[in-house]
Structures are given as C-alpha cells and as structure tokens.
Amino acid sequence: MQIFSKDKTYDFMGKSLPFMIISVFMILASYFLLGTKGLNYGIDFSGGTIVQVKYEGPAPIEKMRDQISVDKIFANASITEFGSPDEVVIRFMSSTDSVQEDLSDKITNLLQGTGTFEVRRVDIVGPKVGGELKEQGIMAMLISVFTILIYITIRFEWKFAVASILALIHDISIAMGAIVLFNVDVNLDILAALLTLLGYSLNDTIIVFDRIREEVKNSKKFDLFDIINFSISKTLTRTLLTSLTTFFVVLTLWAFGGEIIHGFGLTLLVGILVGTYSSIFVASPMLKFLKFNVEDYKKKESLKEKRKIDKEKMRAQYEQGVV
Amino acid sequence: MSKGGLNYRLVIFFLAIVFGVGFSAPTFLQTEKGAKISLGLDLQGGLYMLLGVKTDEAIKSKMKSIASSIKFFTDDNDIIIDDLKIREEMVTLTLVDPDEEKTLDEMLKKIPGLVLDKNTLQYKVSLNELEQEATKQYAINQAVETIRNRLDQFGLAEPNVARQGEDKILVELPGIKTGEDEQRARELIAKAAHLQMMTVDEKRSDRAYDMSDDEASQYGDIILEDARSPQMKHVLKEVPILDGSMLTDAKVGFDQMNQPVINFSLNSEGAKIFGDFTGKNVGTHLAIVLDNKVYSAPVIRERIGGGSGQISGGFSMEEASDVAIALRSGALLAPVKLLEKRSVGPSLGADSIQASMVALALGFILVIIFMVVYYGLAGVVANIALIANLFIVLAIMALFGATLTLPGMAGIVLTVGMAVDANVIINERIRELFRQGSSIQKAVEKGYDNAMSAILDANITTLLAAVVLYAYGTGPIKGFAVTMSIGILASMLTAILGTHGIYQYFMPRIEKSKNLSLWFGIKGEGK
Numbered sequence: 072m073q074i075f076s077k078d079k080t081y082d083f084m085g086k087s088l089p090f091m092i093i094s095v096f097m098i099l100a101s102y103f104l105l106g107t108k109g110l111n112y113g114i115d116f117s118g119g120t121i122v123q124v125k126y127e128g129p130a131p132i133e134k135m136r137d138q139i140s141v142d143k144i145f146a147n148a149s150i151t152e153f154g155s156p157d158e159v160v161i162r163f164m165s166s167t168d169s170v171q172e173d174l175s176d177k178i179t180n181l182l183q184g185t186g187t188f189e190v191r192r193v194d195i196v197g198p199k200v201g202g203e204l205k206e207q208g209i210m211a212m213l214i215s216v217f218t219i220l221i222y223i224t225i226r227f228e229w230k231f232a233v234a235s236i237l238a239l240i241h242d243i244s245i246a247m248g249a250i251v252l253f254n255v256d257v258n259l260d261i262l263a264a265l266l267t268l269l270g271y272s273l274n275d276t277i278i279v280f281d282r283i284r285e286e287v288k289n290s291k292k293f294d295l296f297d298i299i300n301f302s303i304s305k306t307l308t309r310t311l312l313t314s315l316t317t318f319f320v321v322l323t324l325w326a327f328g329g330e331i332i333h334g335f336g337l338t339l340l341v342g343i344l345v346g347t348y349s350s351i352f353v354a355s356p357m358l359k360f361l362k363f364n365v366e367d368y369k370k371k372e373s374l375k376e377k378r379k380i381d382k383e384k385m386r387a388q389y390e391q392g393v394v
Numbered sequence: 395m396s397k398g399g400l401n402y403r404l405v406i407f408f409l410a411i412v413f414g415v416g417f418s419a420p421t422f423l424q425t426e427k428g429a430k431i432s433l434g435l436d437l438q439g440g441l442y443m444l445l446g447v448k449t450d451e452a453i454k455s456k457m458k459s460i461a462s463s464i465k466f467f468t469d470d471n472d473i474i475i476d477d478l479k480i481r482e483e484m485v486t487l488t489l490v491d492p493d494e495e496k497t498l499d500e501m502l503k504k505i506p507g508l509v510l511d512k513n514t515l516q517y518k519v520s521l522n523e524l525e526q527e528a529t530k531q532y533a534i535n536q537a538v539e540t541i542r543n544r545l546d547q548f549g550l551a552e553p554n555v556a557r558q559g560e561d562k563i564l565v566e567l568p569g570i571k572t573g574e575d576e577q578r579a580r581e582l583i584a585k586a587a588h589l590q591m592m593t594v595d596e597k598r599s600d601r602a603y604d605m606s607d608d609e610a611s612q613y614g615d616i617i618l619e620d621a622r623s624p625q626m627k628h629v630l631k632e633v634p635i636l637d638g639s640m641l642t643d644a645k646v647g648f649d650q651m652n653q654p655v656i657n658f659s660l661n662s663e664g665a666k667i668f669g670d671f672t673g674k675n676v677g678t679h680l681a682i683v684l685d686n687k688v689y690s691a692p693v694i695r696e697r698i699g700g701g702s703g704q705i706s707g708g709f710s711m712e713e714a715s716d717v718a719i720a721l722r723s724g725a726l727l728a729p730v731k732l733l734e735k736r737s738v739g740p741s742l743g744a745d746s747i748q749a750s751m752v753a754l755a756l757g758f759i760l761v762i763i764f765m766v767v768y769y770g771l772a773g774v775v776a777n778i779a780l781i782a783n784l785f786i787v788l789a790i791m792a793l794f795g796a797t798l799t800l801p802g803m804a805g806i807v808l809t810v811g812m813a814v815d816a817n818v819i820i821n822e823r824i825r826e827l828f829r830q831g832s833s834i835q836k837a838v839e840k841g842y843d844n845a846m847s848a849i850l851d852a853n854i855t856t857l858l859a860a861v862v863l864y865a866y867g868t869g870p871i872k873g874f875a876v877t878m879s880i881g882i883l884a885s886m887l888t889a890i891l892g893t894h895g896i897y898q899y900f901m902p903r904i905e906k907s908k909n910l911s912l913w914f915g916i917k918g919e920g921k
Contacts, residue, residue, distance in 0.1 A: 072768045072915050073825075123742070168731035170445065170584035175737075179573075190573060191742040195735040200444060211866035215859045222858060226851055263801055263863065263874050267808060270859035270878075274812075274852040278819065281848035305826065312818045316764060317811035320757030324807050327756060329749030331436075332804055339808075 074311060080304045083351065084296040084359070090352040094241060101248025110247070113256035114194060116208070118201035119164040120174045123192035124182070129156040134185050141181060144174065154330035158191075166195050208262045215266065219273055227284060228368065234357035235276045238349045242272040242342060249341040255334040264335045268342035271317070275310060275350035282306050283355070287365055288372050295365050299355045307351070314347040398902035403895030407782070410887055414785030421792050429792045432568075434799030434873060437747050439740030440568035441576055445537075445583075445730040447561060452533030452728035453483050453526055455588075460505060460519065461485045461633045466667055467501050469674075478633055479614050489515040530561075533728040538563050541730075543723035544582050548716075550575075562733065571740055578716065586685045586729055587720035589638035589658070589705075591668065592630040594679035594691055602627040621687040621707045628688045630681050635671050637725070640664025644721035646714045647704075654714035655706040658721060665701025673697035684717070750803040758784075758810055765814060769821050770915035775896050776817035779888040783813050786884040787877065802873035809881030815852070816889035820845040825916050834905050834920040838897050842890070849890065857882050 114121055124130070132150050139145045139161070148163040167173050175193040182188065196204075216236060223232035246268055255261060282302035292298050321343060325336025420428030435442050461480050464487065468475050474490040475498075489498060492515060502508060502517075507525025511518035521529065538557045545553035551569035558564040565583065570576045595615050598605070602617060610617050610629065620626035644658040660668060672680065672694050681691040682705055689707040709717065762780070765773035787806060791798065824841035832840065857879060864875035897904070904913050908920045 073917075125741075166732075168446070168733070170443070170730055170732045171581050173732060173735065176577075189739060189741065191739040193735060193737040195732065197733040199446075200734045207866050211862055214866065215862035218858050218862060219855050222855060223851075259867075259871055260801055260804075263804075263867070263871050266859060266863050267874075267878070270856035271812075273855045273859070274815075277852045277855055278848050281851055285844075285847075306822075309815075309818050309822045312768070312822075313812070313815040316761045316814050316818075317808070319760040319764070320753075320807050320811035323757040323760065324750075324753045324804060326753075327749060328753040328804070328807075329746055331746060332750070332800060335801075335804060 074308055075304075080301050081307070082300055083303050084299050084356065087352065087356045091356065094349070094353055097248070098241060098244050101244045101251075104248050104251040108251050110251060110257050111254060112205075113258035113261075114162070114164075114166075114196045114201070115258040116201050116205045117164065118166055118196050118198035119162065120166050120178075120196075121192070121194040122161045122175045122178050122190060123153060123158065124161065124188050125158045125191050126185075127157070127187045130159045130188075131185050132159060135159070135161075135182060138185060139178060139181050142177060145178070145181075158330075166197050168197060204259065208259075211262070211266060212269070215269060219269075223273075223277070223280075227280060228363075228371075230358060230361045230363045231280050231284075234354055234361055234363075235273055235280065237357050238276050238354035239269060239272050241349050241353050242268060242345045245345045246338055246342045250334075250338060253337060255337060258334070260332065260335040261338055264338035264342070267339065268346065271343065272346040272349065275314070275346050276354040278309060279303055279306050279350055279355060283358070284372075287368050293365050295359060295363060298365065299358065303351055303355060310347060310350060314343055318343050398899060401895055401898045403891050404899050405895075407888065407892035407895045410786060410892070411782045414782055414789045417789035417792055418785050421788060429795060431788065431792045431796060431798050433743070433747070434797045434802065435566060435568055435736065435743075436738050436800045437743045437798065437803075438568055439571065439738050439743040440566065441570045441579065442567075442734075442736040443565040443580075443583075443732065444558065444734035445541075445563040445565060446733045447530075447534045447537050447563065448729045448731055449530035449533050449561070450483075450728075452529050453521060454480075455727055456521065456529050457483060457485050457519075458634070459637060459639070460508075462636065463505070464502075464519075465633050466635075468498070470670070471497060473498060477614065479611070480632060483520055485517075485519040487517045487519075489517065529727075534561055534563070536724070536727050537730060540724050540726055541565065541583050544585075544719055545579070547719045547723065548579060548582055550579065563730065570737075576737060578712070582716050582720060584730055585716070585720045586726050587638065587717070587723075588685050588725045589641060589721060590634040590683040591636050591671075591703075592634045592681045592683050593675070594681055595629045595631050596678055598629050599679075602629045605629070618681075618683060618686055618688050621684070621689045628681060628691060630683070630688070634683075635680075636660070636664050636667045638721060639725065640667070641721060641724075644718045646711075646718050649704070649706055653706065654709045654711050655704050656709070656714055656718050656721065657702065657704050660701035660703075662701070665699070668701055668703075669697055669699045746800050750800060750807070754803065754807050754810070757807055761810060761814060765817075768915055770911065771913045772817075772821050772824075772915060775893050776814055776821070776889070778896065779817060779885075779892045780810065780813050782892060783881065783884045783888045784810070786888065787880050790880050790884070791877065796876055797873060798877075799873035801871060802877045805874040805877035806881065809878060809885070812856075813881060813885040813889060816845070816849045816885060817893060819849055820890075820893070821914065825914060828910060828914070828916060828918065828920065831921075834908075834910075835901060837920075838901070842894050846890070849886075853882050853886060 136150055139148055144165055145163055148161055150159055150161050153160040161178060165174065173195055175195065179190055216239070220232045220236055223235055243265060246265065250257060250261065279302055282305055283298055286292065286298045286302050321336055321339045324332060325340055328336055421431045458480055461478060464485065465478060473494045476488045476490055478487045489495060502510060502519065507522050509520050509522045534557065538555055541563065542555040545555060545567070550567055554566040556564045567579055570579060598613060598615060605617065607617060614632050615629050616632045617627050617629055620628065640660050640663055642659050642661050644656055647655050647657040649655045676694050676696060678694055679691045680694050682689045682703065684705060689705050762777045765776050769776065787809065820841055823845045824837050827837035827840055860875045860879040860882065864872055864879070867875055910916050910918050910920045
C-alpha cells in the first residue's frame with residue numbers, strides 16, 4: 072500500500088502564506104486563552120487536596136456537598152464526577168501539615184451517612200512543594216530546549232536550530248491553548264506530556280531538516296524553495312505514517328487508559344496533530360524567514376567534508392608510517 | 395546474487411531477544427527468583443508521603459534537655475539556683491550563692507556549643523549558630539532513622555524511608571491496604587514518643603484550672619492535660635527530671651487488672667537520676683508524661699532503684715504496641731509535618747493497571763496491523779523489532795529494579811508508537827530507491843545508509859529531552875522518562891540493527907521472488 076505512489080514534489084512553500092496566517096491566528100488565540108482564562112493549575116502546582124471517592128451506586132453529589140460544606144474550610148470544595156457516575160473527585164485548594172489527621176480524614180468523617188463508599192485516592196500537596204514543582208517544571212522545559220538548541224546547532228546550523236525551536240514554541244503554545252480550552256487540570260502528568268511533545272515535535276522537524284541538509288549537500292539545486300519543497304514531499308509519507316501510528320496509541324491511551332491519564336492523552340493528541348502540521352508548514356518556511364543561504368551552507372559543508380578527507384588521509388599516511 | 399544467511403547483525407539481534415525474553419520472564423511469570431519490575435504505588439496501591447521536619451522544635455527540645463542537665467547538676471552538688479526557666483531558644487537562671495559561680499561555669503563549659511550571657515549572677519544560656527545548625531541536621535537524620543525503625547517494626551512489607559534533598563523525608567509504604575492501616579502507620583510515624591518524668595508543683599497543684607499558661611510559665615510551671623480525661627489538668631514543673639533519651643527498652647505488659655501497659659527500663663545514668671530523685675522526694679507526686687499528656691502521677695513512696703517504670707493509661711492492645719514501638723525506636727527530636735501525600739487504594743491501582751494494559755494492547759495491535767497492511771512483509775519485520783523492543787525494555791527495567799508507574803506505562807505505550815518510526819523512515823527510503831530503479835540488494839543497503847542520519851538525530855534529540863525530564867522530574871515523571879529513554883535506546887538496536895539483519899538473512903529469497911508487493915508493499919517487480 073502507498074499513500075503517494077508517484078514521485079511528486081508538492082509546492083508547499085508557494086502556498087505557505089495561508090498556513091502562516093492560520094498558525095499565527097492559532098498562537099494568538101492560544102495566548103488569548105492563556106491570558107484571559109489562564110491555565111487551570113491542579114494541586115501538584117498550586118497545592119491543595121484531592122479525594123477520590125467511589126460509591127456503591129451513583130454518588131449523591133448534592134448530599135455530599137451539603138454535608139461537606141458544614142465545615143467552612145470546604146466551602147470552596149468542588150465535587151465532580153470522575154469517569155463514571157459512581158466515582159467523584161473532591162478538590163479544594165487548602166492543605167494541612169498534620170501527619171496524623173489531614174483534611175482527607177475530615178472529609179471522610181463528614182461524608183459518613185451519604186452511602187457506602189470507598190476512598191480510593193488522596194493527594195495532598197503543600198503550597199511549598201507545589202511551588203517547587205512548578206519551578207522544577209519550568210527549569211526542565213528551559214534546559215531541554217537549550218540542550219537541544221546546542222545539539223542541533225552542532226549537527227546542522229544555528230538557523231536550523233532557531234527554526235526548529237520556533238516550530239516547537241508554536242506547538243507547545245497551541246497545545247497549552249488546548250489545555251486551557253478543554254479545562255484540563257495542569258498537574259505533573261501534563262508537564263510530562265508537554266515535555267514528550269517537545270521531543271516529538273523536534274523529532275518530526277529534524278527528519279525534514281535532515282532531508283533538507285542532504286539535498287543541500289548532494290543536489291545541484293540552489294533555490295531554497297525547491298529544496299524545501301522536494302524534502303518535505305520526500306518525507307511526507309514518513310511524517311504522516313509515524314504521526315498516524317503514534318496517534319493510534321495515544322488515542323487508545325486517551326480513550327481506554329482511564330480517567331487519571333485522560334488529560335495526558337488529550338494533550339498528546341492535540342500535540343501530535345499540531346506537531347505534524349508544524350513540521351510540514353511551519354518549521355521549513357522559518358528557514359526562509361531566517362534567510363538561510365543555500366550557497367553558504369554548501370560551501371561550509373564541502374569545507375567540512377574536505378577537512379574530514381584531509382584528516383583521514385593524514386591518518387592513513389601516519390598509519391603507514393609515511394609522515 | 396547476495397549470500398544471505400546468518401550475519402553478525404542477526405546474531406546480535408537474536409542475543410538481544412534472548413536477553414529480553416529471559417530477563418523479562420520473571421516479571422511475566424512472577425517467579426520467586428530473579429529481578430522483577432516492581433509496581434509503583436499508583437498501580438499497586440499504597441501510601442507516599444513527603445515529610446518536613448520542624449527543626450526549630452529540635453532546638454527547643456535541646457534547650458530543655460540542657461535545662462534538665464543543669465537541674466540535675468545543681469541538685470547533685472547542692473548549688474542553689476532560682477528561676478530556672480526555658481524561654482524559646484534560651485535557658486535562664488539565677489545563681490543564689492556567688493561562691494558557686496566557678497563550679498557552675500565549669501559545668502556549663504563542658505557542654506559543647508553553648509553561648510553564655512552573664513549579667514552578674516543572672517545566666518542566659520543559648521546555642522551558637524554552628525551548634526544550632528548541627529542540631530537541626532541531627533534532628534533530620536534522627537527523624538529518618540527513627541521513622542525507618544518504627545516502620546520496620548510495624549510489620550509492613552517493604553517500607554522505604556529516605557532523606558530527600560536538604561530537609562525532606564520520603565516515606566513510601568506499598569503494603570498499606572486499608573484506611574485503618576494507613577491511619578495507624580501515620581500515627582506511628584508522627585508520634586513524638588517523647589517520654590518525660592516530671593515533678594508535680596505541689597505548691598500550685600490546686601491552681602490547675604484558674605492559671606493561664608503565661609502565668610504558669612512565670613513560676614517555671616507548665617499545665618498539661620491528663621491522658622485519660624482531657625478536662626483534668628496537672629500543674630508540673632517545666633524542667634523535667636529526665637526524658638526518654640535514657641530509655642533502653644519498652645515492652646507491652648499487663649497490670650493487675652489485666653489491662654495492657656508499657657514497661658520501660660532506663661540506662662544506668664537514667665536509673666541513677668531516677669533513683670536519686672525519688673530517694674530525695676518521697677511523699678511528692680511524680681508525673682509520667684508522654685507527648686505532653688500526663689499518663690499517671692503517683693505518690694513516691696520510697697526510693698525507686700533499678701531504673702524501670704510503667705506507663706498505664708487505658709491503652710488498647712494495638713495502641714500499647716504502637717507506643718512501645720515508638721518508645722523503643724526513640725523519640726523524634728523534632729515533630730514532622732506533612733508536605734505531600736499520595737495515597738492510592740489497591741482497587742484503584744488494579745483499575746489503572748487494567749485500563750493502561752487495555753490501551754497498551756489495543757494500541758499495539760493497531761500499530762502491528764497497520765504496519766503489515768502498509769508494508770507487507772517489511773511490516774512484519776518491523777513488528778518483530780517492535781515486539782523485541784518491548785521485551786528488552788521490560789528486561790532492562792527488571793534488571794535495574796525499576797518501578798513501573800502509571801506515567802511509565804504511558805511511556806511504554808508511546809514508545810510503541812514511536813519505535814516503528816525508524817522502520818517507517820528506512821522503508822520509505824528503500825521504496826524511494828526502488829522507484830529510482832535500484833536493485834533489491836542495493837535499495838536495502840542504501841536505504842539503511844540514507845536513513846541513518848535522520849534516525850540518529852531524531853532519537854538523540856528525544857533522548858536529550860528524556861534525560862532532562864529525568865534530572866528535573868520528581869517521582870512518577872522520572873518513571874516516564876526512564877521507560878522512554880530505555881525504549882529509544884532499545885529501538886536503535888532492534889529497529890535498525892535487527893531488521894537489517896533479517897533482510898540480509900532473507901536477501902537471496904527476496905531476490906529470487908522479486909515480489910516487491912509481498913516484501914515491501916509496493917507495486918512492481920524488483921531486480
């Protein structure tokens with residue numbers, strides 16, 4: 072089976088303007104959402120308490136709310152269904168630091184009489200820990216971006232590095248916009264999803280860039296648009312196939328993986344779609360935008376090649392004892 | 395025509411599969427012996443806690459024990475002092491007889507790390523900064539040791555207690571199955587188990603209910619509740635006679651009424667202090683205080699030698715046993731506080747395993763079918779690599795004793811999606827060469843060459859992201875990063891080396907059949 076059976080080169084660069092507009096619009100929309108509604112930080116980052124309770128039969132949410140609100144600390148607690156009508160999650164922003172008796176114990180006591188239930192999960196994160204986790208998360212993002220920037224600069228050129236990071240920012244921004252839009256609680260798992268996305272988005276971009284690098288080196292073409300169009304077309308099947316297989320598994324993870332990894336799955340689903348799109352329509356046009364010069368790169372590469380050959384010659388001579 | 399048959403790539407791939415299957419077998423078969431992957435708390439249920447230590451309290455309690463030493467020394471040497479008081483992080487006292495100044499000063503000099511502020515005969519004793527820091531550090535280490543001891547004796551499976559970062563303590567209890575167990579474990583962890591012998595202030599014992607804490611403190615007194623009936627109060631001298639640090643053993647026993655009690659014994663120093671004190675104070679009340687609650691305050695009838703005593707307070711059998719454990723493993727110098735807690739019931743863990751297994755299986759099957767439909771036998775080859783990859787990931791995790799968490803499961807699922815990437819890249823390159831009219835042998839060889847740089851660069855960037863994730867992530871995130879990294883590394887071996895070996899092995903047959911549709915899922919006849 073083949074998606075594209077003919078060796079055809081599609082004119083992606085010629086039609087890049089409308090896609091650029093779409094991308095800019097989506098990014099602006101994402102930042103608008105992030106600025107107005109904002110990320111909904113879960114307890115991992117903001118601190119607080121989560122109690123997951125499973126009832127025998129449907130959970131009496133109204134009754135639970137009445138009984139819990141007797142205690143003023145829980146006035147702002149939210150009670151929401153979690154995956155099935157039997158199961159609910161009670162969330163609130165406060166936490167206590169007593170080891171023997173925490174807020175979840177209080178909740179359990181207050182819930183007595185609402186039916187037969189089982190406390191299945193309690194998460195308590197103190198405000199200090201939440202702050203530290205947030206700091207660590209941001210650090211992780213920055214450091215991985217920086218490390219990858221250096222790696223690509225060494226393996227390609229700084230313009231490739233900057234272009235791929237811009238595409239990355241594009242992907243992460245839109246994924247975060249989706250997180251806000253779909254009201255996903257931002258916890259550690261979402262951070263992991265975003266970091267996975269970071270790797271995935273770069274992965275996709277690099278496959279295309281690798282082809283561009285190869286074309287610049289090996290072909291007689293000098294026009295950047297031609298080279299980019301050719302490279303994207305050549306890698307198109309791969310881009311779509313890999314995205315598809317990854318999409319399959321993330322889709323099953325999202326659909327069947329259980330409520331706890333629902334947000335994780337959703338973030339990745341959006342991310343994979345956006346990442347695939349950006350590696351075709353965003354990353355490569357960025358090279359043009361950054362004024363990537365084919366001729367200079369050719370010269371640089373051939374110089375590199377020459378140096379390598381010289382070195383090998385020297386070594387061969389040395390090993391034969393000529394020098 | 396190429397040679398085909400066995401080649402080094404295939405041999406390495408085969409060894410890798412043997413390794414993968416061999417070392418993941420204990421995990422699959424749950425054998426007694428062999429390294430297995432253990433399930434994380436989120437999958438098997440259990441309690442995870444991150445605790446902080448209130449180190450300021452450690453300094454206060456150190457000051458208290460210094461005050462006790464001063465009291466014992468002055469009593470022992472008939473030095474008369476007045477107003478011995480504990481003020482936050484300072485001990486104050488007034489010496490009555492100036493002739494004894496030298497003796498007292500010498501005694502105080504023997505205690506390391508003290509700062510002495512003297513105004514004629516008024517003493518202010520506190521700790522210097524170095525000693526304060528050392529006390530704090532000691533309190534954290536001691537808390538880790540103590541909590542570990544207690545949990546070891548509590549009888550739960552595989553408790554893990556470790557110091558984390560500067561001042562935090564990590565506690566993991568996978569064995570917790572019920573809410574009651576959890577409650578008991580938490581109480582055991584947090585119990586200060588601070589045993590003190592104190593004197594009742596006979597002069598003011600009738601003022602227990604009308605004196606404020608501040609007023610009591612003026613007299614160097616402290617008002618504490620009774621353990622059995624909290625509304626009952628006792629007025630005690632603030633400076634204890636001795637504390638639990640001199641305890642050598644504590645056991646559950648029974649009194650005449652057949653009620654559980656705790657029998658404790660003191661070391662020789664404690665026994666001497668206890669004996670001397672009771673000898674000098676026959677007729678007064680002695681209070682046995684545990685965690686600031688008075689358990690009993692009997693009248694001293696005679697000198698009590700031998701250094702043993704009893705705590706009775708209407709304990710249940712379980713309580714008595716937990717208190718005895720806590721006393722044996724020592725008091726917490728400073729109380730602990732809860733920073734983070736994650737508690738997962740075993741039923742939820744089982745649900746999570748099931749759900750992620752379903753996702754893994756479904757995703758896996760989808761990918762496998764897709765690869766065969768799209769690539770024909772080349773898809774089968776890629777699938778063999780994929781399955782081998784999965785076994786190797788599990789084997790390496792088992793060897794490292796890694797813990798499989800829910801995010802770790804997600805990491806494996808993702809690896810499945812991404813592991814076929816290398817084969818997609820290679821197969822596309824091979825097809826491209828076919829379209830250009832390459833021979834089968836040349837298309838396969840060159841296909842691998844051409845694909846290599848893209849695969850390497852792509853995998854290395856993902857690996858870099860995973861490493862950073864590991865370095866900066868906490869707990870569950872680390873698990874995710876670990877499975878991702880192992881998956882990427884294993885896929886290099888299986889998807890690149892392994893599949894290449896398989897093609898080499900079958901090359902004569904492929905060349906003979908010339909059936910590109912069967913072998914590579916592409917129309918046309920090969921050369």
